[in-house]
Amino acid sequence: MPPTSRPDPPGLLRLIEWYRGSARDLPWRRPAFHDEFGAWGTLVSEFMLQQTPVTRVIPHLEAWLTRWPTPRALAAASPAEVLQQWSNLGYPRRALWLHRAAIEVSDRHDGVVPRDVDALLRLSGIGDYTARAVAVFAYGDRHPVVDTNTRRVLARAVLGQAQPGAPSRTDLDLMSSLLPEQDEDAATFNAAAMELGATVCVSRAPRCDSCPVRDSCAWVAAGRPDTGDVRRRQAAFEGSDRQARGAALRTLRQAAPEAVPLASVLREWPDALQRDRAIDSLIADGLAEADGELLSLPR
Known part of the structure; x- marks a missing residue:
């Protein structure tokens, strides 16, 4: 359950103003990107961004959408072509899942990425985060979208914890309780929380002095206590x-x-x-x- 007390919501809502002036200029945030590729571009970008840094994704995304600008175009490709194009992006099963999802979108939805979260969840390789991200960032619907960065912001600003616990449904409930009522503001707030976690409220060296919600952050108010790092550390890559x-x-x-x-x-x-x-x-x-x-x- 969400906590019974939390920082003043208007404090967190300053994120919207901060985001509009400070967000990184990323391809999938540009109006021209959405005009050209629609929800398909959002879906591809979300697949690629899973566990992969933004700087690695950008050139792969541009090459991918140049080659396969629609679900039908990708559905017509072979798995071998898909894996070749995926190149060294990492976690290559994502490429096959995206290929299968493209086939399913072509067959079930007449080549149009669905808007409904439940319909999105029925596509291959799409979990709760990706389904909500497409519905919110491509279609502008009002849903809570929670990734690792968002969870860290919620843990600190609302719960007063240095690091989030294990992912759970309560993350969505808490984010939902904070969303503005207007769809556009809610979508921006979702993006802003992610951006804050990615660029300011980072895991190991948070830049609290430049944080737009510092004055209402429960963790800062508590003296930034070290509540322990509960994240599972990834094994070394070399020799693995x-x-x-x-x-x-x-x-x-x-x-x-x-x-x-x-x-x-x-x-x-x-x-x-x-x-x-x-x-x-x-x-x-x-x-x-x-x-x-x-x-x-x-x-």
Whole structure:
């Protein structure tokens, strides 16, 4: 349940004014982007932004939408083409999920990304955050949108905690209780909370002196107590299964559309068991196909 007491809402609503004057100029925030690509552009950007820094996403997004400016265009592509275009963006299963979602939008919704949150949730690879983000940022509907950055802002400004706890439904309930009544203001407030968490209310070194809601922040008022970092830390990439998977997939992308001998994939990898595990996991996830002693991107 949301707390019974919280900072004065007008204090948090200063975020809207701050956002309109201080937000980063990102492609998916420009009117021309929405005029050209509509909700499809928003959907693609949200897929790419999952666990990936903005600076890495921008060139990939522009190239992707130049090649596939509509769901129908992407639906007509092969999985191999999709994985090649995804390149080194990371978490390549997102590319296959986006491809499947494009097919579903084409088949079920006449090529138009749906507006309804429940309809969006029925598309491949779309969870609660992405569905609400599309409904709000593409269509202007009034829903709470909560990502990691938003949760950190809520934890500090409202709950007085240094870091948010585990994600839960209460995050949406709390954000919903703070949204302005007007749809446009509510959409801006959602974006502003994310922007604040991404650029000012950052995890390890928050810039409280430049925060527009400092005067109403519960964490600042409490003396910025250290409530512990409950985030799960990601394992090191170097020498990991993730690194082996990425190296194997890069080999297949470089060879596509041709297959490569299975024995040549990661031939020099120092851990033979990890090599085999990486290749097996690519096949299991639909990111690669084995045909006898050959391995390729999915066709």
